[in-house]
Amino acid sequence: MGTYFHSVNLDEEKCRGCTNCIKRCPTEAIRVRKSKARIINERCIDCGECIRVCPYHAKKAISDPFDIVNTFKYKVVIPAPSLYGQFKAVYSRNHILTALKIIGFDEVYEVAKAAEIVSSATRKLMKKSDVKKPLISSACPAVVKLIQVRYPSLIENIVKLESPMEVAAKVAKMEIAESKNIAPEDIGVFFITPCAAKVTSVKARYENGSSFVDGVISIKDVYLKILSSLGKVRNIEDLEQAGFEGIRWANSGGESLALETEKFLAVDGIHNVITILEEVENDRLEDVEFIEALSCVGGCLGGPLTVENVYVAKTRLKKHLDAAKAKGSDVHEDEKEYSGDFALTGNVECKPVMKLDIDLAKAMKKLETLELINKELPGLDCGACGAPSCRALAEDIVRGNANETDCIFKLREKVRQLAVQMMELEAKMPPVLDKGIG
Ligand code: SF4
Ligand code: SF4
Structure with a gap:
């Protein structure tokens, strides 16, 4: 079966064997034996459901420590759009991005900007006649893994484009290397993540060197640093690159709304996602062309590594969306600007771990x-x-x-x-x- 890296891990000392987590796991990956939980690695999709339900905080997500940024000469941060919803709405997006520079980054590249590039590429893909529909978004790595282990017949439906995180890292590295004349190996790109699944997806690609992300730091770990820097900002820099279409990706439905089709379905929460994937598998959603499926309730704003309640974060994000809309943004410009290849690196393999026997x-x-x-x-x-x-x-x-x-x-x-x-x-x-x- 090979080896699997997982961000989600068990702290055995803290586990009391209460069995709360076993029923929430969407892939039945947890067993409690001898009063301790155990994760069946091949089945775990790093959705983080067990982190949420464990009353003893025995499940945790491993991400990179902040110090990892010091291993590179030039440090670039790529914040997930969900980061903006974590702070009071009095702080503008430029204020938050400037605070990120104060905590130790040389440059900022918004993942929301890369999300617009992915939207643009997906729009083109949707127009093709040789793609299997409904197309299923590849943005949520927990959902992609769920399809690999539980619904292999739907692998063909997955959008074979890189995620906004990988696109952001790739574009940031390329642009900075060229414009600042810095060797790509000296540029470190660090993603600020709302979830464990994205940590796993980056680390799993380290083995074959196919990820452009050099480190993944959780929102939880960096939140207080940013919060204290917000008060230290004297000159707010103009660092915003993304429009409202990109920022909207933090919410469930945000990706779909950019696709210029009404034939989409946006589903959030891993158990709801399972219901919908079963519908697709049974050919009951023939009138749907695109499915945005996100593991966390509310989308990435509800990620297990965020600090703010998902509904509070949604309200806060709305202020940023309104501000971006008021500023005006022509997303379609990106279609001219980026003709780069953002096709998914490698195959999405079938991992039939639920099968009783290969024979x-x-x-x-x-x-x-x-x-x-x-x-x-x-x-x-x-x-x-x-x-x-x-x-x-x-x-x-x-x-x-x-x-x-x-x-x-x-x-x-x-x-x-x-x-x-x-x-x-x-x-x-x-x-x-x-x-x-x-
Ligand atoms: S919910 Fe937490 S304490 Fe209970 S069995 Fe699961 S990991 Fe252990
Ligand atoms: S992270 Fe998700 S899939 Fe993995 S053990 Fe926890 S609940 Fe199950």
């Missing part, structure tokens, strides 16, 4: 056994066995990772049977031995 005949046999075991389980989905459902326990048993007696009802039945057998045994004791014992 179809063996998989069918195992499925039969699984159904038989499942029928014998109580069907309460209580989670006491450490699996998210009775069916998941049946699957674990078939895979050789659990026993029937992990189910407390089955265990009780077994104990009862043993008690009856012992009583029967006692009744059968030879009289001489019986006396000895008495």
Whole structure:
């Protein structure tokens, strides 16, 4: 199965084995065994749902420490549009971007600007007749991974364009190297992320050197630094590059609204995304041409590494959107400006980790056994066995990772049977031995 890097990790010390997380995981990637949670790496899509629900903060997302910026001579920050919603609306976008320079960056390139480039490329793609529709956005790496592990038949529908984060890093590096005559290897590009899935997507590409991002810092980790710098800004620089269409990507529906089609569907929240992907798989959304699917409720503003409540952040972002709209922005200019190739690097591979066996005949046999075991389980989905459902326990048993007696009802039945057998045994004791014992 290969190795998997995951931003989402477990702090075993903090885990109390409460099982709260197992039912929220969209890919049934968590089991609780011996009173500790365990993540099945191949299944985890880094959606961060378990981080949100753990009452003991035992699930955490690993991102880069701020110090990583010091490993490069020229430091460029690429902030996610969701960053703007984290601060009070009295701070303009230029104010926030200037504060980013104060905390240690030489230059800023807005991911919102790159989002406009991706929108422009997607509009062109939509007009092509040889693409499989509905096209599914590739902007959310958790959704892309979900499709890889659970809905491989929909891989063809994924928009094969780089995400705004990768486009921003690529364009920033190219432009700065050329305009400032700096060697590309001296330029470090750092993404300020609202989610764990983007950390994973960058790190997973390090192995083949296909990411242009040199470090991923979480909004949570850098928030206080920016907040204290906002008060230190004396001259607000004019650093804004993006228009409202790019900033709008932070909200669910923002990407779709830039596509000049009414035949789109925007869905947010990983469990809602699953419902919609099932509809697509069953050919029930033939009238839809584009699907924007985001793992977090509310879109990236609701990412697990943000600091502000998603609805508060939405209200704050609206001020920035209104300001950008008032300024006016001609997004379509980008179509002339950027003819660069932003096609996705590498293939989106199928990762059939939910399959019982790669051999179809063996998989069918195992499925039969699984159904038989499942029928014998109580069907309460209580989670006491450490699996998210009775069916998941049946699957674990078939895979050789659990026993029937992990189910407390089955265990009780077994104990009862043993008690009856012992009583029967006692009744059968030879009289001489019986006396000895008495
Ligand atoms: S929610 Fe999951 S990770 Fe958190 S304490 Fe409970 S079992 Fe452990
Ligand atoms: S990050 Fe998402 S997929 Fe991974 S273990 Fe947590 S809930 Fe499951």
